[in-house]
Amino acid sequence: MKDQSQMTDPAPPKDEAPENEVMRAARRAREQAAAAEAGAPDPAHSAKGKVGWKAGVGIGVGSAALLAALMYANRKK
Numbered sequence: 001m002k003d004q005s006q007m008t009d010p011a012p013p014k015d016e017a018p019e020n021e022v023m024r025a026a027r028r029a030r031e032q033a034a035a036a037e038a039g040a041p042d043p044a045h046s047a048k049g050k051v052g053w054k055a056g057v058g059i060g061v062g063s064a065a066l067l068a069a070l071m072y073a074n075r076k077k
Contacts, residue, residue, distance in 0.1 A: 019027070
C-alpha cells in the first residue's frame with residue numbers, strides 16, 4: 001500500500017491559488033474581452049463563415065443522391 005502523502009496532489013505554490021473551472025472560465029472571458037478590445041479575431045470563431053455556399057450545395061446534392069438511391073431501392077418491379 002502506498003504512503004498517504006504520495007496519493008495526494010502536490011500543494012500549489014503559495015503565491016498562486018489553484019485554478020478551478022470557475023476561475024478558468026473567468027480567466028478565459030477576460031482574455032477574450034482583452035482580445036476583442038485589441039481587435040484580434042476570436043480563435044474559436046475564426047473559421048466561421050468560410051465554408052459558404054459550397055457546403056450548402058454539397059449538402060443539397062448529397063441529400064438528392066440519397067433520396068434517389070432510396071427511391072430506386074424501394075421501387076416495385
